Amino acid sequence: MEIKLTDRAAEWFESEMxxxxGDFVRFxxxxGGSSPIQQGFSLGVNKEEPMDPGIEMKKNGITYFVETRDVWYFDQYDLIVDYDEKQDEPIYDYK
Structure with missing residues (x-):
């Protein structure tokens, strides 16, 4: 499992958050909510330091990560984060 973040999505996170x-963003x-990979669950995002990161990636000096206890949610999928110009928000996809 990997986290992949487009440049435009990274710009959005940097601006909005x-x-x-040196900062950290946790997925x-x-x-509750909806997800194409786990019924009854959804993905959240928060600015916080990791306790036990299972997966992480850095972009523009910022670490994006998933805690080890949440890796099950991705069920072997990569998290692809892009940006929707019309909605002015990130788009999450799983490949």
Missing amino acids: SLHS YVRY
Whole structure:
């Protein structure tokens, strides 16, 4: 499992979450919502430091990660984060 983040998505996170080099962004599992890979769960995002990162990637000095306890959610899929110009928000895909 990998996290892949487009340049435009990274720009959105940096702007919307007031991120700077050295910051951390966690992708986590939320109960409820909808997901194409896990019924009854959805993906959440938060600015916080990792405790036990299972997967991580760096872009522009910012670390994007998933805690080990949340890796099950991705079920062997990669998380692809892109940006939707019309909606002005990130798009999450699983490949």
